[in-house]
Every structure is written in C-alpha cells, then in structure tokens.
Amino acid sequence: MGDAITRVNVRRPERALSARFVETVTKPGKYFDGQGLFLRVAKNGSKQWVQRITIRGKRCELGLGSPPAVPLADARKLALENRGKAMIGGDPLAERRAMKKRPLTFAECVAAYAKAKLIEFRSEKHRRQWLSSLERLALPVLGNKLVQDISTQDVLWMLEPHWRERTATAKKLRGQVEAVLTWATVSGHRKGDNPAAWRGNLKELLPSPGSITKVQHHPSLALGDVVGWWSALALRDGTAARALQFLALTATRSGEVRGMTWDELDLENGLWTIPATRMKNGREHRVPLTLEALAILEDLPRMKGRPYVFFASRGGMLSDMSISAVMRRMQDAEVMEGRPGYLDPRIKRPAVPHGLRSTFRQWTAERGYPHDMAEIALAHWQGSEVERAYQRSDMLDRRREMMAAWATFLHGKASSVENVVSFGVSY
Structure with missing residues (x-):
C-alpha cells in the first residue's frame, strides 16, 4: 500500500499556560508550562518567568524576565534556546553573566530597551515609528559608543544639527535617548547622571524648544x-x-x-x-x-x-x-x-x-x-x-x-x- 507513514508523537506539557492566564493570574504560586519554564507569582502580585535547567550536570534556575514585557511566546522561545545550548554543552547562565559584565554599546542598549519596553505600544506601526528617529538620527552618531562613555557633549553633538530646523523631532529624540540611557543605568551598564537629561543639563546648552519652534510647512506644488x-x-x-x-x-x-x-x-x-x-x-x-x-x-x-x-x-x-x-x-x-x-x-x-x-x-x-x-x-x-x-x-x-x-x-x-x-x- 505504498510507503508506511511514521507518526511522531510530540509530548506536550501537561499544564501548558495560556496568554490569557498569564495576564490575569494573581494568586501567588508557581505555574508550570513546559521545557522547565514556569511563571512565579509573588505575594505582592509581581510576576517572573523562571526556567529550571541542567547545565553541565548542575541544576539551576534562570530568570527570563517578567510579563507583559516578556510575553508567554517569547518566554517559551528563550527557554527552548537555553535548553538547546545546554544540550550541546553550552552555558546560557554564564553567557548571561558575561553579557551583564560586558560593556554595551548604545546600539545594543537600544535593541535591548526595545525588546523590554516596546511591547507596551499598541501596534507594530507605533513600535516602528518609535525606533525610526533613533535609527536615522541617533545611531549614526552614538551607536558604536559604549553607553558608559557617552557624555553630554556626545548627546549635544547628535542633537544640534536638528534642534533648530527640526525642533519637534529633535525634542522627541532627546527624550528617547534619555529613556534608553536610563534603562542602561538601571540595568547596570552605566553609572552616573544621564547625559541626555534636560533639566540641569541640556537645558543650559540648547535654546528652549518653545522659543524656536516654527510651523513646519509641508512641501507644496507650484x-x-x-x-x-x-x-x-x-x-x-x-x-x-x-x-x-x-x-x-x-x-x-x-x-x-x-x-x-x-x-x-x-x-x-x-x-x-x-x-x-x-x-x-x-x-x-x-x-x-x-x-x-x-x-x-x-x-x-x-x-x-x-x-x-x-x-x-x-x-x-x-x-x-x-x-x-x-x-x-x-x-x-x-x-x-x-x-x-x-x-x-x-x-x-x-x-x-x-x-x-x-x-x-x-x-x-x-x-x-x-x-x-x-x-x-x-x-x-x-x-x-x-x-x-x-x-x-x-x-x-x-x-x-x-x-x-x-x-x-x-x-x-x-x-x-x-x-x-x-x-x-x-x-
């Protein structure tokens, strides 16, 4: 009757979670999904993804972030990647520790910030719009610099070409750079004051946006x-x-x-x-x-x-x-x-x-x-x-x-x- 069909039964987690459950659960406890992944809900209502995994013969737990910044689908993907690395002798825990210790560039921080925060935007269109100015105007100047080395003068150098002619865009851009550098500081990738802060910093070096904002005329047809x-x-x-x-x-x-x-x-x-x-x-x-x-x-x-x-x-x-x-x-x-x-x-x-x-x-x-x-x-x-x-x-x-x-x-x-x-x- 022709070639036999081999059926492969893929074992599914017995207590797989749903996105809706992750969003609504409030009762403290551990809720398992599969691949060693579970959701830990604390008494104060905070949630964290944790993966139990064996790395080079030693059982350990890896934190994979928190919902909603890291949704269920992303947590599963991370857990699967970690499991794959461990199976071939890799050490995802050591990689994570090394990443935290290694100085990051501004471009790397933008990517990490986007992964952590842009889930808050309601649509993919808004996420692209948010990143657009950074990619066009900030990354060419700051992208390859280590965030710990970025100074107020570096941010000023990036903003000045646009501050008077494209004031609204430049003002938004400054806020975005400040947000990324704040994330870098809180995440332990830099120390000190934020060089993109306005009050007590760039405010003393740049004219107020309100004093120079011009009506932006759309190019018209002659x-x-x-x-x-x-x-x-x-x-x-x-x-x-x-x-x-x-x-x-x-x-x-x-x-x-x-x-x-x-x-x-x-x-x-x-x-x-x-x-x-x-x-x-x-x-x-x-x-x-x-x-x-x-x-x-x-x-x-x-x-x-x-x-x-x-x-x-x-x-x-x-x-x-x-x-x-x-x-x-x-x-x-x-x-x-x-x-x-x-x-x-x-x-x-x-x-x-x-x-x-x-x-x-x-x-x-x-x-x-x-x-x-x-x-x-x-x-x-x-x-x-x-x-x-x-x-x-x-x-x-x-x-x-x-x-x-x-x-x-x-x-x-x-x-x-x-x-x-x-x-x-x-x-």
Whole structure:
C-alpha cells in the first residue's frame, strides 16, 4: 500500500499556560508550562518567568524576565534556546553573566530597551515609528559608543544639527535617548547622571524648544506645475490615485478622505458632510462636491458590508502612506526622465499630499477670493470664539463656485460659471 507513514508523537506539557492566564493570574504560586519554564507569582502580585535547567550536570534556575514585557511566546522561545545550548554543552547562565559584565554599546542598549519596553505600544506601526528617529538620527552618531562613555557633549553633538530646523523631532529624540540611557543605568551598564537629561543639563546648552519652534510647512506644488501634475495623475490607476484626485479637488486632508464613508455623502445634492469626530478642529465640516469630484465617486466600486469610499484591498481604510506613495512614484517618474519633478518652489523639496492644501490656498489668494471663505474651505478656525459664534454661515454656495473654479484650474481650462451646478443646498 505504498510507503508506511511514521507518526511522531510530540509530548506536550501537561499544564501548558495560556496568554490569557498569564495576564490575569494573581494568586501567588508557581505555574508550570513546559521545557522547565514556569511563571512565579509573588505575594505582592509581581510576576517572573523562571526556567529550571541542567547545565553541565548542575541544576539551576534562570530568570527570563517578567510579563507583559516578556510575553508567554517569547518566554517559551528563550527557554527552548537555553535548553538547546545546554544540550550541546553550552552555558546560557554564564553567557548571561558575561553579557551583564560586558560593556554595551548604545546600539545594543537600544535593541535591548526595545525588546523590554516596546511591547507596551499598541501596534507594530507605533513600535516602528518609535525606533525610526533613533535609527536615522541617533545611531549614526552614538551607536558604536559604549553607553558608559557617552557624555553630554556626545548627546549635544547628535542633537544640534536638528534642534533648530527640526525642533519637534529633535525634542522627541532627546527624550528617547534619555529613556534608553536610563534603562542602561538601571540595568547596570552605566553609572552616573544621564547625559541626555534636560533639566540641569541640556537645558543650559540648547535654546528652549518653545522659543524656536516654527510651523513646519509641508512641501507644496507650484501653481505652474499643477496642470502637468494633474494630467500625470489622471493616467495612474488604482484606488489611491483616485483618492489623491478627490483630495486635490476638495482641498481636504488625507485622513478625512481615507476615512470617508458612503453615509457621509449626499450625492444628489453634491455634498460631503464630515462629522466633528473626524475633524482636526472637532467641528462638523461641509464640503461642496464639484462635477469632477462626483464623477470620481460614481466610478468607484463598492464592497458589500464595507463603509469606506476609498477602501484598501480587504475593505478596510487605506493606509496613511498609500496616497503619499502615489505622489512619491510620480516624483520618481519625473526624475527618471531627467526632470526635476514637482518641487516646492521655496524649499525645493518634492510636494506631498498635505501640501496641496497650501497650493489651493495660494491659488485662492492670487484669484482674489475672500480670506475667510478660503479658510473655511480648509476647515480652519476663524477669529475669536465670539466671532465664530456670530459667523453662522459656512458660505456653502459661494464655496461651491470657488471649488468649481479650482477644479477647472486643475484641468488647465479657463474658468467659467457654466461649470457650476446649483444643488439648492444653502441651509
């Protein structure tokens, strides 16, 4: 009947733990999992992973950290690795002692800190974001230095190139470096004051962030490049490209477009009402939809049971990078053809989706549209609380005309009142 099938029975621990149990157990005691691994719960409620193991003929116990910093899956992996080392004559206990005695570099401490602490972040995205600035800005300067040798001057050298031009990023970076060095001190890898501390230290050497913070302008599209950019965008396929077109036509934010649902739309009256819960300023915002914007919506497919207008492949919201990626690919295509691409005319950096709002704002100023009407279109708060209370109208009909003219400009055509359709929504 063919080759016999050999079945291997893998012995499973009789009292294997679950992640839920590890999270909720409070009764003091020892709770065994397998591979010599058990969870020790103290009377004060603290928890620690411990592994009983025989190393070179001698039974001993190894501490493997504590949940939730070290979850059950990681503890099992460590226990298995230790068991494997011991079986081939290694000594994981001696390795750990040597590691504690050996001076660590800043890069090694960043890795150890991330392993111990970043489990506290709610998503992998937030963990990557936290590490990004350290990897780009701190590691090239401090990475190979032993943490015990890092001085205030070293941290200052790392921060100064970014402190005035990228103040918010540099301020966050300083806090991250301080946290890593605090961990290194508590873990016994360095002694003395923290060289990244602000009070009584860097505060005396660097200007206050509040005194130098500038508004960070997103690179915008030059008015002279608008028509060519729009034509190139129209040739691109995909949901993200259509979302970028819709964003440009409405002068809205990426998150507002990506989170848009069909129940926010009144296609018959050409109106998109963004609820206050999705607005940056916490106020409901009405957006008049031009014929071009409505045409995009009418051509979009719908996924049953999914609310989003511009949805990702599985029906969820588009990621925050999806629309940006379209503009980045458009820029790359221009550069490959030997052209400079779509650069901000002032700072000479490639335009980004949020910068299209600045492009729109510049266009309204040059065309002589009222300042307050343009600001309302961008959902910017106007005037004092009293002035806003009296300013009941959001100028919807007048803004509809303005947005129609903006759509005409994007297409490279002469403006005409014939392109404005009255929907009769003026309440």
